[in-house]
Amino acid sequence: xxxxxxxxxxxxxxxxxxxxxxxxxxxxxxxxxxxxxxxxxxxxxxxxxxxxxxxxxxxxxxxxxxxxxxxxxxxxxxxxxxxxxxxxxxxxxxxxxxxxxxxxxxxxxxxxxxxxxxxxxxxxxxxxxxxxxxxxxxxxxxxxxxxxxxxxxxxxxxxxxxxxxxxxxxxxxxxxxxxxxxxxxxxxxxxxxxxxxxxxxxxxxxxxxxxxxxxxxxxxxxxxxxxxxxxxxxxxxxxxxxxxxxxxxxxxxxxxxxxxxxxxxxxxxxxxxxxxxxxxxxxxxxxxxxxxxxxxxxxxxxxxxxxxxxxxxxxxxxxxxxxxxxxxxxxxxxxxxxxxxxxxxxxxxxxxxxxxxxxxxxxxxxxxxxxxxxxxxxxxxxxxxxxxxxxxxxxxx
Numbered sequence: 001x002x003x004x005x006x007x008x009x010x011x012x013x014x015x016x017x018x019x020x021x022x023x024x025x026x027x028x029x030x031x032x033x034x035x036x037x038x039x040x041x042x043x044x045x046x047x048x049x050x051x052x053x054x055x056x057x058x059x060x061x062x063x064x065x066x067x068x069x070x071x072x073x074x075x076x077x078x079x080x081x082x083x084x085x086x087x088x089x090x091x092x093x094x095x096x097x098x099x100x101x102x103x104x105x106x107x108x109x110x111x112x113x114x115x116x117x118x119x120x121x122x123x124x125x126x127x128x129x130x131x132x133x134x135x136x137x138x139x140x141x142x143x144x145x146x147x148x149x150x151x152x153x154x155x156x157x158x159x160x161x162x163x164x165x166x167x168x169x170x171x172x173x174x175x176x177x178x179x180x181x182x183x184x185x186x187x188x189x190x191x192x193x194x195x196x197x198x199x200x201x202x203x204x205x206x207x208x209x210x211x212x213x214x215x216x217x218x219x220x221x222x223x224x225x226x227x228x229x230x231x232x233x234x235x236x237x238x239x240x241x242x243x244x245x246x247x248x249x250x251x252x253x254x255x256x257x258x259x260x261x262x263x264x265x266x267x268x269x270x271x272x273x274x275x276x277x278x279x280x281x282x283x284x285x286x287x288x289x290x291x292x293x294x295x296x297x298x299x300x301x302x303x304x305x306x307x308x309x310x311x312x313x314x315x316x317x318x319x320x321x322x323x324x325x326x327x328x329x330x331x332x333x334x335x336x337x338x339x340x341x342x343x344x345x346x347x348x349x350x351x352x353x354x355x356x357x358x359x360x361x362x363x364x365x366x367x368x369x370x371x372x373x374x375x376x377x378x379x380x381x382x383x384x385x386x387x388x389x390x391x392x393x394x395x396x397x
Contacts, residue, residue: 013297131360234271
């Protein structure tokens with residue numbers, strides 16, 4: 001195995017880890033905070049989510065010998081950030097995270113569940129994803145009106161990175177965010193690398209509360225957006241690059257790890273899509289058989305980054321909330337554009353994804369169940385009704 005190590009694979013693996021972490025850590029923190037986590041609980045959740053995707057990114061490629069990279073559920077974190085706090089607070093949210101991880105494990109054990117999820121019309125699934133991303137994607141515009149002097153440097157750096165390479169946009173924005181904190185926002189005395197106790201958070205599990213409301217309002221939509229927004233595209237990236245993928249065992253591994261970290265408030269981990277494309281392509285080496293080292297390298301980097309969770313969370317807590325959500329929203333713009341484009345690609349079926357998107361984005365609740373769940377139900381009913389009506393008219397045409 002060690003004979004397969006190559007410089008391109010190691011380089012791309014490190015780059016993928018930097019891009020993946022810098023582009024989405026703010027989304028994870030925003031999601032945990034929105035669910036009622038304290039600063040310490042958010043840092044703990046960030047730590048275990050980072051360690052979880054690091055362990056899986058080492059484990060799966062080592063077993064399969066393919067660049068099966070793993071990431072945390074960025075769409076899932078965005079969904080949490082746009083959802084109202086549950087009555088039981090972060091403890092009830094932890095119960096929902098355990099529910100969701102359990103569903104991923106079941107999907108790996110019972111292929112019929114995976115087929116049922118895949119049977120959801122793709123425009124409906126993409127409309128759901130767009131709906132849960134939409135609210136957070138408004139944050140950069142809202143922050144620009146509220147704190148323009150803090151947001152403009154971040155937007156400028158994001159644009160500069162985007163004109164160079166789309167994957168550079170968020171790392172540039174994060175660097176600008178850090179510079180804004182150093183030069184514009186006053187940092188507390190003693191904060192910095194010389195304070196080692198701030199790097200690793202005080203780790204503590206959350207005593208979960210399990211309710212039906214949290215299952216339908218949080219766990220089930222979180223599971224659906226994780227499958228539709230990360231796992232299914234992640235598998236497709238590997239297959240498009242010529243790799244044979246056995247999906248159930250990979251789902252079992254990511255599900256079991258997600259189940260292990262959920263009691264600590266960590267969001268689920270899943271197959272990577274965007275950074276996996278980097279590691280499965282020719283940039284990771286001409287020899288396809290050795291590119292798995294790119295994913296393993298990213299996993300090692302994630303494990304190391306996990307030990308900076310306390311420091312990262314402390315920095316994020318110093319910044320105005322509007323600035324943090326603005327950075328998170330910028331990271332989600334490409335995903336929102338892609339989801340909306342895919343949702344409305346079929347001109348004969350526009351109403352179903354439109355209603356799914358609007359209901360999921362509205363923030364409404366019905367019978368204490370969030371709009372994300374009802375958006376899928378309403379969209380699926382409209383989709384099937386129109387399909388049946390079109391099929392009934394077809395013989396007479």
